[in-house]
Amino acid sequence: MDTNTKTLGEALRRNGVTRRGFLKFCTATASMMALPPSMVPAIAAALEQARRPSVIWLSFQECTGCTESLSRSHAPSLENLIFDHISLDYHHTLQVASGEAAEAAREAAMHANEGAYLVVVDGSIPLGNPGYSTIAGFSNLQTLEETVAGAVAVIAVGTCASFGGLPKAYPNPTGAVSVSDIVTDKPVINVPGCPPIPMVITGVLAHYLTFGTLPELDHYGRPKAFYGTSIHDRCYRRPFYDKGRFAHTFDDEGARKGWCLYKLGCKGPMTYNACATAKWNQGTSWPVESGHGCIGCAEPDFWDAGGFYNALSVPTGEISRNASYAIAAGVGVGAIAAGINQRTRNKAVRQHAEVTIEDLEKR
Amino acid sequence: MNALKSIPVLVEAPATRDFCYQNTLPLLHEISHALRRLQQEQLPTTIDLNAIPFGPGDEQRLLEFLGRGEVSAHLEALGNSSVWESGYPGIWFIEHRNESGERVAFQMEITTLPAILATHPDDIAESLSSLQKALENPSLGHRIGD
Numbered sequence: 001m002d003t004n005t006k007t008l009g010e011a012l013r014r015n016g017v018t019r020r021g022f023l024k025f026c027t028a029t030a031s032m033m034a035l036p037p038s039m040v041p042a043i044a045a046a047l048e049q050a051r052r053p054s055v056i057w058l059s060f061q062e063c064t065g066c067t068e069s070l071s072r073s074h075a076p077s078l079e080n081l082i083f084d085h086i087s088l089d090y091h092h093t094l095q096v097a098s099g100e101a102a103e104a105a106r107e108a109a110m111h112a113n114e115g116a117y118l119v120v121v122d123g124s125i126p127l128g129n130p131g132y133s134t135i136a137g138f139s140n141l142q143t144l145e146e147t148v149a150g151a152v153a154v155i156a157v158g159t160c161a162s163f164g165g166l167p168k169a170y171p172n173p174t175g176a177v178s179v180s181d182i183v184t185d186k187p188v189i190n191v192p193g194c195p196p197i198p199m200v201i202t203g204v205l206a207h208y209l210t211f212g213t214l215p216e217l218d219h220y221g222r223p224k225a226f227y228g229t230s231i232h233d234r235c236y237r238r239p240f241y242d243k244g245r246f247a248h249t250f251d252d253e254g255a256r257k258g259w260c261l262y263k264l265g266c267k268g269p270m271t272y273n274a275c276a277t278a279k280w281n282q283g284t285s286w287p288v289e290s291g292h293g294c295i296g297c298a299e300p301d302f303w304d305a306g307g308f309y310n311a312l313s314v315p316t317g318e319i320s321r322n323a324s325y326a327i328a329a330g331v332g333v334g335a336i337a338a339g340i341n342q343r344t345r346n347k348a349v350r351q352h353a354e355v356t357i358e359d360l361e362k363r
Numbered sequence: 364m365n366a367l368k369s370i371p372v373l374v375e376a377p378a379t380r381d382f383c384y385q386n387t388l389p390l391l392h393e394i395s396h397a398l399r400r401l402q403q404e405q406l407p408t409t410i411d412l413n414a415i416p417f418g419p420g421d422e423q424r425l426l427e428f429l430g431r432g433e434v435s436a437h438l439e440a441l442g443n444s445s446v447w448e449s450g451y452p453g454i455w456f457i458e459h460r461n462e463s464g465e466r467v468a469f470q471m472e473i474t475t476l477p478a479i480l481a482t483h484p485d486d487i488a489e490s491l492s493s494l495q496k497a498l499e500n501p502s503l504g505h506r507i508g509d
Binding site: 019024025028031036038234277278 | 386409416418419438441444457459466467470483485486
C-alpha cells in the first residue's frame with residue numbers, strides 16, 4: 001500500500017535494468033498499448049515518473065476466465081514489471097489472505113488511497129436477488145458501491161462486467177447488469193471479451209500507469225486503441241471477402257484454402273477487438289486463423305445474437321425470397337440483408353433462438 | 364504438443380501467386396516509401412510488425428523476400444534481442460524477446476542505425492567516470508601485469 005514512494009524508473013534501475021533494457025521495455029509497452037512506435041520516447045519519459053497506483057480487483061458473477069487470461073499472459077517479464085509496480089491490494093482469487101483479513105485489506109487500501117485507487121471488476125452484478133452472489137455476507141451491489149465511492153476510475157474487465165455477458169443472457173435469471181449500469185458518476189473503461197486478450201487488459205493498465213490518464217474510449221466505453229477497428233477490417237482473410245471467396249462448410253475447398261468465413265457465421269464485421277493483430281497463446285493464432293468464425297464476444301448481448309453459425313446478412317431460409325423481392329423492387333440487396341439481419345437478431349434475442357446439430361448439417 | 368503433431372491435418376500452403384492477396388505486398392510498398400523518405404529527407408521510420416494483420420506464412424514470406432544482410436547484433440537486456448539488417452541496406456529488423464524467450468515486440472526500422480544499438484550519452488558519462496575511478500586504483504598496474 002506504499003503507493004507513492006518510488007517511480008517506475010527508479011524501480012527498474014534498482015532491479016538492474018539498463019538503458020537499453022528500459023528502451024526495450026518502452027518499445028514493448030508501446031506495442032502492447034497499440035500505440036505507434038513514434039510514441040516510445042514519450043512513453044519512456046512518462047514511465048520514468050510513473051507512480052505506483054493501488055488496485056482493488058472485485059470478482060462478481062464470473063468464471064475466473066478473465067483472471068486466467070491475465071495471469072497466463074505471454075509476456076511475463078513485461079507484465080511482471082507492471083504488476084510488480086502496481087499495488088494489487090485485493091483480489092480474492094489471487095491474494096493469500098481470506099475472510100475478514102481479506103476484507104480488511106480492501107478497506108485499508110481504500111482509506112490509504114482515497115480518491116486515487118483503481119477498481120477492476122470482472123463479472124456482472126445480480127440485481128434480482130442479492131443472495132445470488134455475495135462476498136463476506138455483502139451483496140455484489142453493496143460491495144461495488146462501497147468500493148467505487150473513493151476510486152478514481154473503474155475498469156470493467158470481460159464482457160460480463162462490461163455488458164452483463166453470459167449471466168445476462170436470456171432469460172437473465174439473476175437480473176444481471178453491467179458495471180456501467182451501476183456506476184454512473186466515475187469513469188468506467190470497458191475491456192470486453194470472453195475473455196479479453198491479456199495484452200489488452202495489461203495495455204489499459206499500462207496506459208494509466210504510464211500517462212496517469214484514461215485512454216480514449218468509443219461509444220461503448222472501450223479503449224479505441226484496441227477496439228477502434230472491426231475484426232473484419234483487420235482480418236488477413238478480408239481480401240477473400242472482397243473477391244467473393246467464401247467457405248460454405250467447415251471442410252470444403254474454401255475452408256481448406258483459408259477463404260472468408262462470413263457465410264459460416266463469422267461476426268467479424270460487427271465485432272470490434274484486437275484479436276486479428278494481438279492474437280492468442282503467445283501470438284500463435286486466433287479463432288479465424290484456426291478456421292472458426294469470430295463469435296463477437298466483445299459486443300453487447302453476443303450470446304443472444306441469433307446463433308454463432310448464422311451468417312450476419314444471410315438469415316437461413318429467408319434471404320432468397322426476400323432478396324428476390326428486393327431486387328424486384330429495385331432495392332439494394334445489401335441494405336435489405338442488413339435490415340433482415342437486424343430483425344433476425346432482434347427476434348433471436350427475444351426468442352433465444354437455438355442452433356442445433358441439424359441446423360448446422362443443413363449447411 | 365507432440366500429440367498435436369499426430370493429428371493428420373493437412374494445411375494447404377498458399378500458392379506463390381497468392382503472395383499479393385495478403386498483407387506482405389502492401390507492406391513492401393510502405394517500406395519502399397519509407398526508404399525514399401530516408402534517402403531524400405533523412406527521416407527514419409519504424410513499423411510495428413506486431414500490429415500488421417499477417418496471415419499464416421505472411422511474416423515468413425516477408426523475411427524471406429527481404430533476406431539477411433551483412434550486419435547482425437545480439438542484445439541481452441530483459442531477455443534476448445536480435446537486430447539485423449535485411450538484404451536491402453537501410454531496412455532493419457528488431458526482435459525483442461522476454462526472459463522466457465517469448466517475443467514481446469517485433470519491429471522494422473528504416474534507418475541508418477537502429478536507436479537501441481547506439482550508446483546512450485548518459486551511459487558514456489557513467490562509463491568515463493567508472494574507467495577513471497578504475498585508473499585511480501593503485502593496484503590496477505599489478506592486476507594487468509605492468
